[in-house]
Amino acid sequence: MMRKLLxxxxxxxxxxxxxxxxxxxxxxxTGINNLLRPDVLAKDxxxxxxxxxxxxxxxxxxxxxxxxxxxxxxxxIHPGESISVMYEITNNSDREIxxxxxxxxxPRFLDKHLKKFECFCFTxxxxxxxxxxxxxVQFVIEPGLPADIHTVTVxxxxxxxxxxxxxxxx
Amino acid sequence: MxxxxxDVHGHGHDDHHPSGIMRWVTTTNHKDIGxxxxxxxxxxxxxxxxxxxxxxxxLYQPGIQILEPELFxxxxxxxGLIMVFGAIMPAFVGFANWQVPIMIGAPDMAFARMNxxxxxLLPVAGTLLVGSFFAPGGAAAGGWTFYPPLSTQGGIGVxxxxxxxxxxxxSSIMGSINIITTILNMRAPGMTLMKMPMFVWTWLITAxxxxxxxxVLAGVVTMLLTDRHxxxxxxxxxxxxxxxxFQHIFWFFGHPEVYIMILPAFGIVxxxxxxxxxxxxxxxxxxxxxxxxxxxxxxxxxAHHMFTAxxxxxxQLFFMYATMLIAVPTGVKVxxxxxxxxxxxxxxxxxxxxxxxxxxxxxxxxxSGVICAIVPIDIQVQDTYYVIAHFHYVLVSGALFxxxxxxxxxxxxxxxxMYNETLGKWHFWLSMxxxxxxxxxxxxxxxxxxxxxxxxxxxxxxxFNMISSIGAFGFGLTQLLFLYIMINCIRGGEKAPExxxxxxxxxEWTHLPTPAPYHSFEKPPVLx
Numbered sequence: 271m272m273r274k275l276l277x278x279x280x281x282x283x284x285x286x287x288x289x290x291x292x293x294x295x296x297x298x299x300t301g302i303n304n305l306l307r308p309d310v311l312a313k314d315x316x317x318x319x320x321x322x323x324x325x326x327x328x329x330x331x332x333x334x335x336x337x338x339x340x341x342x343x344x345x346x347i348h349p350g351e352s353i354s355v356m357y358e359i360t361n362n363s364d365r366e367i368x369x370x371x372x373x374x375x376x377p378r379f380l381d382k383h384l385k386k387f388e389c390f391c392f393t394x395x396x397x398x399x400x401x402x403x404x405x406x407v408q409f410v411i412e413p414g415l416p417a418d419i420h421t422v423t424v425x426x427x428x429x430x431x432x433x434x435x436x437x438x439x440x
Numbered sequence: 441m442x443x444x445x446x447d448v449h450g451h452g453h454d455d456h457h458p459s460g461i462m463r464w465v466t467t468t469n470h471k472d473i474g475x476x477x478x479x480x481x482x483x484x485x486x487x488x489x490x491x492x493x494x495x496x497x498x499l500y501q502p503g504i505q506i507l508e509p510e511l512f513x514x515x516x517x518x519x520g521l522i523m524v525f526g527a528i529m530p531a532f533v534g535f536a537n538w539q540v541p542i543m544i545g546a547p548d549m550a551f552a553r554m555n556x557x558x559x560x561l562l563p564v565a566g567t568l569l570v571g572s573f574f575a576p577g578g579a580a581a582g583g584w585t586f587y588p589p590l591s592t593q594g595g596i597g598v599x600x601x602x603x604x605x606x607x608x609x610x611s612s613i614m615g616s617i618n619i620i621t622t623i624l625n626m627r628a629p630g631m632t633l634m635k636m637p638m639f640v641w642t643w644l645i646t647a648x649x650x651x652x653x654x655x656v657l658a659g660v661v662t663m664l665l666t667d668r669h670x671x672x673x674x675x676x677x678x679x680x681x682x683x684x685x686f687q688h689i690f691w692f693f694g695h696p697e698v699y700i701m702i703l704p705a706f707g708i709v710x711x712x713x714x715x716x717x718x719x720x721x722x723x724x725x726x727x728x729x730x731x732x733x734x735x736x737x738x739x740x741x742x743a744h745h746m747f748t749a750x751x752x753x754x755x756q757l758f759f760m761y762a763t764m765l766i767a768v769p770t771g772v773k774v775x776x777x778x779x780x781x782x783x784x785x786x787x788x789x790x791x792x793x794x795x796x797x798x799x800x801x802x803x804x805x806x807x808s809g810v811i812c813a814i815v816p817i818d819i820q821v822q823d824t825y826y827v828i829a830h831f832h833y834v835l836v837s838g839a840l841f842x843x844x845x846x847x848x849x850x851x852x853x854x855x856x857x858m859y860n861e862t863l864g865k866w867h868f869w870l871s872m873x874x875x876x877x878x879x880x881x882x883x884x885x886x887x888x889x890x891x892x893x894x895x896x897x898x899x900x901x902x903x904f905n906m907i908s909s910i911g912a913f914g915f916g917l918t919q920l921l922f923l924y925i926m927i928n929c930i931r932g933g934e935k936a937p938e939x940x941x942x943x944x945x946x947x948e949w950t951h952l953p954t955p956a957p958y959h960s961f962e963k964p965p966v967l968x
Contacts, residue, residue: 289688294682
């Protein structure tokens with residue numbers, strides 16, 4: 271009896287850890303929280319030439335000695351139009367650092383309407399000492415964006431990755 | 441305890457156990473261990489209560505008067521941890537230790553030495569928790585649910601808390617293994633599962649819940665520890681992890697945990713109500729099935745704690761409906777208790793008063809629970825005092841009141857002495873009054889938007905907070921009366937009659953002398 275219950279306890283302990291890949295798989299299958307893979311544009315996408323949306327670009331770093339900025343601070347496009355924006359990062363330190371950019375949007379539900387084909391945030395970025403790199407983001411804001419939204423903000427924050435740790439998964 | 445001790449030599453049993461402190465350190469007797477559990481949990485209850493007094497003193501008036509915000513956060517965090525893991529859970533294990541063997545006719549717990557170990561882990565964990573206040577940077581301050589990123593950023597106090605949770609988890613798991621084995625293997629001949637007292641049934645199901653979810657808690661705090669010190673990124677977004685995942689894993693443990701704290705309470709109340717109504721429990725088998733369904737449902741509703749954390753609408757709907765479904769078996773229980781009292785020949789001694797108070801206030805807490813389960817409302821009241829009011833109605837007037845009821849009910853059997861009935865009634869009515877004074881107004885504060893875990897508040901909340909604080913001070917002082925009543929009873933209470941409650945039908949009242957001898961049921965009782 272005790273052995274059975276101890277084994278069961280052990281199984282539940284392992285189950286706790288098994289929840290981690292299970293959770294990731296669940297999000298992947300259901301498409302929740304997809305940060306690291308390119309989106310696919312709907313086939314029936316169209317350009318709404320009646321409307322204008324202003325996109326503001328924002329860039330931050332968190333705890334790593336990089337300079338990070340978009341080459342343009344804002345853009346004005348029609349919903350459904352594809353746009354490409356360049357960002358620039360510079361490693362100001364004298365060591366090699368790898369970082370990962372995490373996006374953040376305002377309004378929060380923008381992620382439902384923003385389809386990204388290319389982004390430096392899909393992979394980790396490794397910068398040698400004093401290296402500078404320009405990287406693109408290419409995306410479409412779908413015409414499904416509510417009509418009362420005229421200005422949106424796309425923001426990226428770079429976090430330092432621990433050297434030993436594996437990079438962002440997938 | 442003194443009475444138990446005094447009784448040891450009266451039964452001609454050749455005990456060679458050591459005396460003095462070593463008796464308690466080395467004991468394998470379920471009654472000794474049960475008493476130690478109860479004293480430990482009451483001590484932690486007083487410490488957790490002291491923290492609550494600090495919180496309410498700070499909230500007595502708007503502005504910062506007594507506790508700096510950092511210390512206030514430590515107080516709220518440790519109040520929750522100490523009350524949940526240090527007071528309520530060990531108290532129920534203490535009741536299980538005392539009562540399960542003598543209610544099923546077993547001589548002791550199945551694994552007596554492991555029982556000793558699972559108790560003696562507790563003071564270590566308690567010391568770590570309380571001692572973390574004196575660590576550099578103070579105790580953990582990110583809330584008792586220790587969500588990252590705050591818990592991955594905190595100082596050494598968080599590490600002490602993690603170790604304490606590990607130890608408490610190990611203790612609970614060993615305790616549950618012991619209880620399951622005792623109940624399944626050591627029942628007196630003739631006591632089939634469906635003849636077991638409800639308290640034993642609820643503890644059997646609780647113990648299964650414990651071995652199911654405590655290891656998951658151990659897993660999640662281990663992940664937290666490795667995130668903090670060993671470079672993993674389970675909950676670190678920059679490393680590919682996800683802080684929301686912590687909440688999912690934590691509440692996979694955390695929601696069954698709230699039923700771990702309330703199912704044994706249901707058991708105690710299900711013993712007391714029939715005794716003082718002098719009628720058998722109405723709908724015994726439906727009670728068993730209701731307990732089991734609550735336990736099963738409790739495992740699939742965890743995300744109702746995280747409606748605002750970001751979730752697809754379909755997920756919110758699922759967790760909302762599943763949560764509301766729990767009201768059905770819980771309602772079955774409440775109606776069964778009411779039906780047990782219906783046309784019973786009732787008397788209102790202190791245990792019964794606490795049991796009825798339990799039903800009355802637990803229903804209020806259950807109702808606000810159903811309200812919180814509704815997604816659009818929950819989004820409004822999330823992290824407000826409404827939630828605080830809700831879970832104090834189920835944990836204080838639920839779990840704690842049932843513990844008081846059980847203590848008054850069984851203290852004559854444990855010590856052979858009666859408590860002071862007049863003072864017991866005072867304890868009940870004062871607790872009832874001050875409890876509601878403290879927590880009922882918090883519903884209004886929450887609906888008006890006062891957030892939890894903040895040491896200061898807007899002037900509009902001032903009056904209700906003052907009322908709540910006055911109630912809290914009164915409630916805190918009233919519990920010292922409980923301590924006095926218990927010590928008074930153990931030291932010099934009137935001698936209890938063989939069967940102080942004429943309506944009691946379980947084995948410990950019908951087949952054992954009062955007080956229960958140090959070794960009971962060495963020969964299993966004969967059941968008709």
